[in-house]
Amino acid sequence: MLRLRSTAAIALAIACLPAAFASCGSDAPALLVSADGKYRVAFIGEGKWIETEGRQQMEAALARLPQIDLVYAHNDPMAHGAALAARQQGRTGIRFIGVDGLAHEGRRYVQDGLLDATFEYPTCAAAALDLALLACRGVATPGAQMPAVAARRAYLVGTSAFSRDNPAGEPQPGPADIALLTLRRQHAALLDAGEGAPVKIGMAQCNDAEPWREAMREDMKAWAQAHPFVQFDYRDAANDTQKQRDIVADFTAQGFDAIVVSPKESLALAQVCKAAIAKGIKVIVLDRELGSDDFTCFVGGDNVQIGRLVGQRIRQLLPQGGTIVEIQGLMTSSPAQERHRGFVEGLQLAAPPR
């Protein structure tokens, strides 16, 4: 009796399998075509920021498409995985573009000839700590003389492009870079010589167990060494929302002058940041936005701009047009959405008429 029942269950499961595959197939991503019709995005896969997943997506794309001219991955590890997948299958002539441009990662891949270009996604570590220090010293950031920044209290820092022709990088500054440079020049005495009372700055990191945030941590440590008059405390929440909330609350209780926070979840940190601001503590939001208005200023890279520059670079690399594969980061995260949006804008892509 029991055997009969389990056999029936297995038979049912096998019968359901084709249905499951069919439903996967119907979910195939819509193709995008540029306004001039030259550039076709023929495959879009979600690599979720992870190298092996990017590689798997590329394997699927290689299996489906006989001709691929260029791969745009939302970060360098996925681009690297895709390049390795193509190399393993002996497919040549494909160009690869990544994003992040870390010295020991994307830039090295470009030097090694695996990637054609990568765009730096700045950690903004030094900028955030400079802004925190200036805010503690009573300098208004952003000041009224910077309308581009002041409207949203956001410093959107530009990028640098690293490519085969230009492995040293060509900076692509944004308006915030000029504003930051001006601030640094004006207040060099405060920033470099450490005039005034001692300052305590705390950093509440969401999770530094990934390459880009490791780089941010090292940038911050370097900044702290260059500024011995600042008592700098770096704490990592290890990807735990509650822990990050506790860290901000502890900084507040311990009487820090400024808190730099890179929120894991934007909404979840609003309450503790509000409490910190209420105690007169400066709150600098780094890279990911906060779900409320209770902060001093925001500083971070400009993902939409990077996406646009990727589009421009594709026009340079493939003047005749071509078939493009996009390997996306985790599409529930805002950087992936923005890197996709900028790319769509940069190449003027749209879904083709049916």
Next chain:
Amino acid sequence: MKERWRSPAARGAIALLAVLLLGAAWNGHGAFFRHSLHLTLWDSVSVVGLVAIGQCLVILCGGIDLSVGAVLALCGTTFGGLQLMAGWHVLPAALAALALGAAFGAGTGWLIARWRLQPFLATLAAMVIARGLARFVPELAGKPAGSKFMPPGAAVPESWQCLSGHSLLGLPTTGLLWLLVAASTWAFVGHTVPGRHLLAIGGNEEAAHLSGVATRRTKVLVYALCALLAALAGVCTVARDGFGDPGAGEQYELKAIAAVVVGGTSLQGGRGGIGLAVLGVFTLGYIDRILSINSVAAHWQLVIQGAIILAAVLLQQRRR
């Protein structure tokens, strides 16, 4: 007298006391002596605390539940969706989430009791299924799978602020709720027939069965209760975070198991108690906080926490 020092409760209390002394000595420039630190700690550990109480019930019964973190996410996401997208009132939404949790747990318990599946494997499968369902829930509301339920305009509902805020005498509401649940669960285990039965099953299932204990029914009840408490923790998480997140509660099963074990409840089942689990939750919470206020690097925090769990298990071994 010597016997009393060796009792599990005394050991749990001594461990907590030792950790508090460590905090007093290594106080992060006086931060450890501020009462706000202890209040926020109580509030902060209460969600894991709720999960740990359910986990403790299962462990006392000789089982283990790996699915609690995922059930937390499933029920929390459901609660958030019902209130934000379906426009339900807070109470029915919370009750529906709790009922879903209890039903899910009862299903897992039924698999373990009726089909004699190993708890580790059955709840491992339940964990994966619940995590998948949690990611599917947003699709029911017409959102992409795996996305979060955010309140429109970041305006967190008032009921959520109440649940995550501070109530009478400035004490944290979730913290009070946790201790209330702990007290009633303690009474359930110590002073009711099913509570006695679950201890008997954890001690010796065969003997309990032969003595006329309804082992199957009790097991289903225990797993349902555990998932119910995880669901309650999920509702509290949503209220606290301000959104429903299918990725919530990641690794909470491990934190809860660690808290139960550090408290002094035996993984073999039958020996231990709810009060010990509460002690364990505070012990681990304080260790975490002391390391944090002294800016110990995250990787060393992991190593130190692991070492402390090992030490607790070794202490248990010596007792037997």
